[in-house]
Amino acid sequence: MNEAIKSVKLADMPDYELVKSGTGGCAGCPSPMGLRIVGKALGPNSIMVMTPSCAVASIGVMPKSCYDVPVLNVCFASAGASAAGVSMSLDAQLKSGELTGEKPTVFTWVGDGGTYDIGFQGISAAAERNDDFIHFCYNNEAYSNTGVQRSGATPKYATTTTTPAGKSAQKKNVPLLMLEQRVAYVATASLAYPQDFYRKVMKAKSIKGFKYIELHAPCGPGWKFASSDTVTLGRLAVKSGAWLLWEGEHGKLTLNTPTKPLAEGKMPLTELEDYLKAQGRFSHVMKSPQKDAVIDEMKAEIRREMDFMLGREKL
């Protein structure tokens, strides 16, 4: 792994703000929090492509926008192809001399619905073609924008408005699929680890080709926790092993801190129950007579995932 891009303290990150005051996001919304870090890493010479999501619903009504960079708000399944279209159009214009200067960084800001489900085909295809942009998936593990319905990223047992008794299927693992597509760069990130996230965005910016970064994005209204606890939930997810931090280049995987020492048993895992009881979407599990069995099953799944990734890292 290229270590050229070092960790930067929060206080040393640029002052630039991509998200202007007046965003319509809920209090504690992870989307503007994540975009602030993205903006500091990418700077104003950027073009953002968005698909229907909370991040679009909270942009402000025309002619206002809470985002400082040009935004293309395309249709739901369009992110991969539209970002490719913008990026290649810039390449063509820079080549012909129609545009001059540094190529703006093209990036998408798309939810798990637009990434895991309706938009998956286009994103997988852009990854396969190695189109030059960064795809960000801010993963709040449900269709929060339409009122918290299940998505392919919703974890097993979580309640949503379309899985009122808890989801029965396991979630997909799209970052892992991207790793196995051997994209130029893929990383997972967490709002609780902004320096790690910033470094990964800087890294993605430095690479030409397809980059995929998935940000774990706890959603207060969707998961039922207080708006002040977004970062706390994010940290609990990482420390309990429910969310793993890693990055990969062309199929070569590196586990990041603290996921690696947690997986290797060099650091104790936070009790998964602490993460589950800090939110409401698993409350039926916590009240269930099968509670212990369900939590054991979840822990076994986390262990399996960690063992898999430790082995995968050796390849």
Added chain:
Amino acid sequence: MSKRMDTGNAACALAVKAANVDFIAAYPITPQTTISEKLADYAAAGELSGVYLPVESEHSVMSAVAAASAAGSRTFTATSSQGLLYMHEILHFAAGGRLPVVMVNVNRAVCAPWCLYADHQDSVSQRDTGWLQFHCASHQEIYDTVFLAYKVAEKVRIPAMINYDGFLLSHSMLPFDTLDQETINRFLPPYRPDWKLHPQWGGTFGNVAAAAEYSAYRNTLAEDTLKAADVIEEEARAYKDLTGRWHGGMIDVQGPQDSDVFLMSMGSMSAEMSLVAEALQAQGIKAANLKVRVYRPFPGAALRQALPQNAKLLVFDRNLAYGHEGGALLMEARSVFYDSGKAVKIAGASVGIGGVDLPAAMLTEKALALLEGLK
């Protein structure tokens, strides 16, 4: 200028290569495929001025070209049938976004059941997406319409679809004349929009709009689509002045302007229809061929002007308007003459569905039967 003997798809690809196109995205579908293949050949040989993106579906094709158009590129793609239907959502986006994308749709029947051959159900069913729609009756017209479509689309900022019949035109070999690059550049200079999706210009694209602003946008698109008829007439004349080539403005009346009977159709059928007009004339009926060159905007004013008082208009549709007696052209022709102050008798039929052959003799019989019904 040089004379070529080639397919309709080859004529199309040659024109696209010469049209200073910056960005092409494509996905194969019969009978359009050979356009995409030929353009890929040009790209591989370094003969294209722009870039070529082979994407994984038609929905992604239109998502890519619309985005590239917003970023400031002159864009092209080609499709047919199911591919056009799969683009439907983004067709609305491109028109609403006033992005002057140009696309060729090689007309083909839609499924079920599956059918590879020509009819206009694919393009007619996209009528209300806000795109301009041209129809071509010859290889020469395909070649020439590519330049016209870009000129008009970029002037009125509305995307344009160029239609021609699958296999009948796309795969048949016919002679056509090309143009030298200097003449093309004079008619169609490189695309330089006054706004681009780029930090140097700023702004957002496709933002959320309140009802008042949304309706203003959409009403403006509706008004500008109607106004595009004048631009099409004007640019078709400018093209004629420059090249000597004429395929009509909104429509093309071939035969006596004071005819009693007008035979209206679009696509390759309107080439066959000139034989039908001759056959009717041989029977003592004063008849003219009326080719619809532009389906959207509908050539209402041109039709009202062209048809004399008490004329008979026979409308031949290569589509079905389900739930209505007759096809889309017939429906709109009747609407154009209702309350127009002109007494025009109108009858029509839907023919050639799924590529059913349309020989002149059969069309002549059909025309005589329709005339009999109008008595």
